[in-house]
Amino acid sequence: MRDVNAAAVQAGGSTCQPESTSGSGIEVVNLCKTYKGGRVKAIDGLSLTVRPGEALGLVGPNGAGKTTLLGCLMGFLNYQSGTISIDGLAVDDLVTRANVGYLPERLTFDRWMTGRDFLHYHHELSGRPHKLQEAETEELLRRVDLEPSAWSKPVRKYSRGMLQRLGFAQALIGKPRYLLLDEPASGMDPHGVLVVQELLQSLRAEGLTFLLNSHQLDQIERSCDRVAFIQKGKVIKEENLRNRESSLSHTLIVKWLLDGAPVEASTFTRVTALCGATLEQFSPEDGLARVFVDNEEDSASLIKGLVEAGVPVTRVLPELSRLQRVFIDEMRRGEKQ
Amino acid sequence: MNRAICVNTWRQFKSNNVRLILLTLLILAPLAHFTWRRCTYEYDLMEDMISYPFVASLFALIWGVGVISCERQHGTISLVLARPLTVSRYVLSKWFAVGFAASLCSLQCLFVEHAVSVILYPPLLSNLDFVANGLERVILAFGTASMLIFYSSLVTGLKDLALIVGTLFAGMVGMQFLRPILISEVCMRGAGTSGQQFMTHLTNVVGSGFAVFFFPNIPVSEILNGSSAIFTSTINFVCVVTVCLSLAIFFLSRKEFSYGQD
Numbered sequence: 001m002r003d004v005n006a007a008a009v010q011a012g013g014s015t016c017q018p019e020s021t022s023g024s025g026i027e028v029v030n031l032c033k034t035y036k037g038g039r040v041k042a043i044d045g046l047s048l049t050v051r052p053g054e055a056l057g058l059v060g061p062n063g064a065g066k067t068t069l070l071g072c073l074m075g076f077l078n079y080q081s082g083t084i085s086i087d088g089l090a091v092d093d094l095v096t097r098a099n100v101g102y103l104p105e106r107l108t109f110d111r112w113m114t115g116r117d118f119l120h121y122h123h124e125l126s127g128r129p130h131k132l133q134e135a136e137t138e139e140l141l142r143r144v145d146l147e148p149s150a151w152s153k154p155v156r157k158y159s160r161g162m163l164q165r166l167g168f169a170q171a172l173i174g175k176p177r178y179l180l181l182d183e184p185a186s187g188m189d190p191h192g193v194l195v196v197q198e199l200l201q202s203l204r205a206e207g208l209t210f211l212l213n214s215h216q217l218d219q220i221e222r223s224c225d226r227v228a229f230i231q232k233g234k235v236i237k238e239e240n241l242r243n244r245e246s247s248l249s250h251t252l253i254v255k256w257l258l259d260g261a262p263v264e265a266s267t268f269t270r271v272t273a274l275c276g277a278t279l280e281q282f283s284p285e286d287g288l289a290r291v292f293v294d295n296e297e298d299s300a301s302l303i304k305g306l307v308e309a310g311v312p313v314t315r316v317l318p319e320l321s322r323l324q325r326v327f328i329d330e331m332r333r334g335e336k337q
Numbered sequence: 338m339n340r341a342i343c344v345n346t347w348r349q350f351k352s353n354n355v356r357l358i359l360l361t362l363l364i365l366a367p368l369a370h371f372t373w374r375r376c377t378y379e380y381d382l383m384e385d386m387i388s389y390p391f392v393a394s395l396f397a398l399i400w401g402v403g404v405i406s407c408e409r410q411h412g413t414i415s416l417v418l419a420r421p422l423t424v425s426r427y428v429l430s431k432w433f434a435v436g437f438a439a440s441l442c443s444l445q446c447l448f449v450e451h452a453v454s455v456i457l458y459p460p461l462l463s464n465l466d467f468v469a470n471g472l473e474r475v476i477l478a479f480g481t482a483s484m485l486i487f488y489s490s491l492v493t494g495l496k497d498l499a500l501i502v503g504t505l506f507a508g509m510v511g512m513q514f515l516r517p518i519l520i521s522e523v524c525m526r527g528a529g530t531s532g533q534q535f536m537t538h539l540t541n542v543v544g545s546g547f548a549v550f551f552f553p554n555i556p557v558s559e560i561l562n563g564s565s566a567i568f569t570s571t572i573n574f575v576c577v578v579t580v581c582l583s584l585a586i587f588f589l590s591r592k593e594f595s596y597g598q599d
Contacts, residue, residue, distance in 0.1 A: 071593075071594075074415075074419055075418075075419075076415055076418075076419075076593060076594040077593050077594075078591070078593060094421040094422075094423070095421070097419060097420060097421040097422075098420075098421040100419070102416070102419050104415070104416075107416070108411050108412040108413050108416075109413065110345070110349060110352075110411075110413060111352075112348065112349070112351075112352035113348075121341055121345055122416070122420065124340065124341035125339070125341050125342070125417060125420040125422060126420050126421065127420075127421055170416070
């Protein structure tokens with residue numbers, strides 16, 4: 001059987017993109033997956049939709065079924081019931097496989113291979129034309145910011161972060177329309193995390209659809225349009241990160257300049273009371289206070305009141321990010337249930 | 338057949354020092370044996386000293402053990418099957434890679450042995466026995482490769498080697514023990530000559546099946562010498578290869594791969 005991408009290339013010249021650029025996205029309906037003969041339910045009636053061009057984050061505690069979901073989406077795992085379709089096709093369809101890039105959490109390599117060999121091998125497997133092999137692999141290696149001196153080194157000499165970068169480059173071979181990423185920044189140094197962050201943002205700008213499983217909530221918040229909270233094999237909540245928050249009931253940290261006149265606690269108590277906020281902590285020696293506000297209006301009048309009262313405010317930050325708050329709320333709710 | 342998988346399989350072998358040492362030993366051992374025999378005048382120099390085609394099976398064993406099962410153990414198979422590639426194509430590529438490599442090695446071994454014989458006695462150049470021997474080696478290498486691929490698809494790691502040795506040993510022991518027991522029981526129950534014949538035939542058939550499975554070959558030299566076994570042996574060989582590869586594809590398509598575990 002001919003490779004799908006090779007066929008696409010033969011039909012459409014040297015294009016890197018699969019022929020069709022539109023699709024119906026990823027659709028998971030009522031998926032159930034069990035292990036150990038049904039005794040362990042990894043996924044329990046999970047339903048999920050990812051529209052084309054959308055970036056969806058998967059958040060949940062360890063063992064929630066996120067990696068199992070990615071395994072089912074890749075066709076590595078056989079599920080008991082439910083349906084999965086990518087662009088309306090089954091996951092094991094060769095067209096689907098040509099359109100999907102995958103980065104597992106811990107990538108395994110043939111130890112004798114060099115980074116360049118590894119990408120050449122996958123380039124050939126994905127059915128890309130041989131004449132483009134060198135140029136495309138080098139472009140990918142540069143894109144993931146892997147040092148050129150490491151390209152010809154055996155992968156057994158790579159650090160964890162370098163392996164992860166190589167894995168990311170492998171997932172981008174053949175310019176897939178869908179990317180399934182399982183902890184892409186796992187084991188990376190801070191620079192590597194920033195590279196992954198930039199990569200994810202550039203992929204989003206290119207209109208790539210991706211599903212990101214990560215425990216780094218800030219990474220999801222920056223890169224994804226939507227987030228699905230998964231617990232015990234079910235989606236318990238979905239949050240659209242591009243919408244304005246409906247309520248802003250949370251704690252703010254207010255910081256001010258320590259060089260000027262001292263800020264009195266009474267000033268803070270008066271302003272917060274006027275705004276309907278609650279002063280939780282006041283540390284004049286650190287130049288910070290923690291204030292609980294109910295909504296965005298209270299937050300705005302608090303900042304205005306503090307400035308008018310002569311407090312040299314330098315920063316007002318939420319104590320927890322939006323996703324962190326939702327995550328904590330959902331986990332608490334789950335524990336109560 | 339996928340070129341990338343074949344080339345990668347060969348490069349995998351090349352990177353394994355144990356396999357390389359075993360291959361070298363296997364090439365040199367028959368040569369050393371013949372040289373020793375020649376030195377001790379056990380063999381005439383006018384004879385073409387070439388080893389039996391059976392050597393091809395050993396080459397296939399060295400190349401083929403763990404060919405799929407090690408990829409499953411290390412998890413590298415998952416990324417390969419995540420590409421637009423069917424399981425059947427993967428299995429056929431592995432089979433071809435093992436069969437081709439084993440054929441090449443055993444032919445190399447044959448050429449060296451024949452060359453030594455020709456150097457010692459030049460008229461042996463016109464002896465074409467080694468062509469039939471070479472053809473048999475190629476057939477045997479691909480046949481054994483299919484059997485190894487089947488075993489490799491069942492387990493992970495190097496357990497396939499244990500499985501092959503175990504089956505072979507159990508089969509041989511079973512045949513040795515069962516044959517007299519079955520025959521004597523039939524005689525004791527008074528089943529008569531026909532019953533005894535039936536059991537003898539049965540054990541022979543099982544034994545032949547066992548031999549065909551572990552030694553899938555077409556005896557080219559015997560056929561060239563006028564044997565009528567061409568049809569049976571060809572059918573046997575095709576059956577073993579087809580059944581082994583089909584079963585490997587069947588089992589591998591139903592496996593779950595490691596990356597998916599939470």
